[in-house]
Amino acid sequence: xxxxxxxxxxxxxxxxxxxxxxxxxxxxCGRVIGAGRDRENLRIALERGVIDRIAxxxxxAVHEADLVLVSVPVGQVxxxxxxxxxxxxxxxxxTDAGSTKRDAVAAARGSLGKHIARLVPAHPIAGAEYSxxxxxxSDLFRGKRVVLAPVAExxxxxxxxxxxxxxxxxxxxxxxxxxxxxxxxxxxSHLPHLLAFALVxxxxxxxxSAQLLGYAAGGFRDFTRIASSHPEIWRDxxxxxxxxxxxxxxxxxxxxxxxxxxxxAGDAAGLEDLFARARDARRxxxxxxxxP
Numbered sequence: 531x532x533x534x535x536x537x538x539x540x541x542x543x544x545x546x547x548x549x550x551x552x553x554x555x556x557x558x559c560g561r562v563i564g565a566g567r568d569r570e571n572l573r574i575a576l577e578r579g580v581i582d583r584i585a586x587x588x589x590x591a592v593h594e595a596d597l598v599l600v601s602v603p604v605g606q607v608x609x610x611x612x613x614x615x616x617x618x619x620x621x622x623x624x625t626d627a628g629s630t631k632r633d634a635v636a637a638a639r640g641s642l643g644k645h646i647a648r649l650v651p652a653h654p655i656a657g658a659e660y661s662x663x664x665x666x667x668s669d670l671f672r673g674k675r676v677v678l679a680p681v682a683e684x685x686x687x688x689x690x691x692x693x694x695x696x697x698x699x700x701x702x703x704x705x706x707x708x709x710x711x712x713x714x715x716x717x718x719s720h721l722p723h724l725l726a727f728a729l730v731x732x733x734x735x736x737x738x739s740a741q742l743l744g745y746a747a748g749g750f751r752d753f754t755r756i757a758s759s760h761p762e763i764w765r766d767x768x769x770x771x772x773x774x775x776x777x778x779x780x781x782x783x784x785x786x787x788x789x790x791x792x793x794x795a796g797d798a799a800g801l802e803d804l805f806a807r808a809r810d811a812r813r814x815x816x817x818x819x820x821x822p
Contacts, residue, residue, distance in 0.1 A: 532694035535560040538595035540588045540610055542566050542575040545627045545654060546601035547666025550580050552699035555668040565591035566602070568662075575663035589617040597695055601627040605766035608637035618645050623691045625652045629715060629763075630770040631679045631708035638681075650692035651679040651708060653715070654701065661760045672700030675822075679708045704822055716774035721782060723764050724775065726757040 537553060539546040542564040553559040564572055564581035565588045572584045585591035592598050592614045600610050607628060618624070624645065628634050631651045638649050656674035676696045680689050693703050706714070733742050768775055792800045814820065 531556070531558060531698065532691055533558055533560070534597040534695065536595045536597075537562045538585070538588075538591040538598045539564050539581065540566065540591060540598070540600045540614070541602035541606075541627075542572060542581055542663045542666075543601060543661050544665040544670070545656075546599060547575055547580045547663040548656075548668065548670035549599050549601065549627070549654075549699060550575075551666050551668035552671055553695065554579075556698040556700075558695065558698035559597070563591045563595065571663050575666075578663065578666075580663050580666055588613045592619075592622065593617050594619055595622055597691070598622055598624045599627060600624065603760075603763045603766045604628040604630050604633060604770045605762075607634050608641065611637050611641040615641050615643060615645060618642075618648075621648070623648050623650065623688050623695070625650045625692045625695070627652060627654055629653060629719065629767045631711045633770040635679075635681055635708050646681070646683045647685045648688045649681065650684055650689050651681070652692065652696065653677045653679070653711065654696070656701075661763075669700065671696070674701055675704055676701040677711055678703060678705050679711050680705070681708065712771050712774050716771050716778045720767055720771055720775050721778045723756050723759060724768060724779070725782075726754045727764065730754050730757045 534553070537550065537559045539550050539562060542550070543566075546564075546566075550559075550562045550564070554562070561582045562580070563583050563585050564575055565585040566572055569584075572581070575581045576584055588610050596619065598614065598618070600607060600614075602610055607626065614624075622645070624638075624642070626634055628651075631653065634651050635649075638646050638651075642649060654671055654674065654676045656671050656676075676699075678689070678693060678696070696703060733739060733746075736742060789801075789804065791797075792804065
């Protein structure tokens, strides 16, 4: 099994912290050095054994590291890549955990120079609505999908090492191009988050919001669970992937127009047919029929 003696985690939140804990649990790493904006969060990470040392900044964290995980809100990725580029060891593998990939690749091409050959963009499909080092779990990625989106410049050895690291965390590896990744996740992740935030915001802004939320129960809770996600993270994701997300909003708007027309027409059969087809598709999805 590939072992990384020094791992740098830039952004020790749910994903970064879980990555460190999973590598440690698998005995796939030596020391883990953490860096980030929130010193209190880093103190908690150190106290809980998620990391072994707190670096003063991202550049110090990656010094002599053989594996680097950048796990920050996607809007911060360009600044992090620029900060770590001068300090990276020649053989260091760089991976990330962002929910968008085209922007990360563009930032890397602008900042990493020759180190882009060691870049393996990644997206672990294992998030939750909680954040911070305290939410980290060594089993977060176990059995979960991680999409790797290597670029033309990515060296085969770096790709193999990044894949080994994520597999050591228990993940199942899939590959996409950055463009394919962003189109897919605009539909099945970014759009649902946007809709959940929008619904809660709209209800909370009504004059009778206290009454409405007072009666809200399981359906509202389940539909809006992801509106508990970190606002900054999702602001950056939506903006980074806005062209694909706008296309998905247009498509969804057409579906809402169809549903509205059925309601206005009092078309019971049409509504029931739409609901039945949606229920059947969801059951098939839950049953694993759509494994990529």
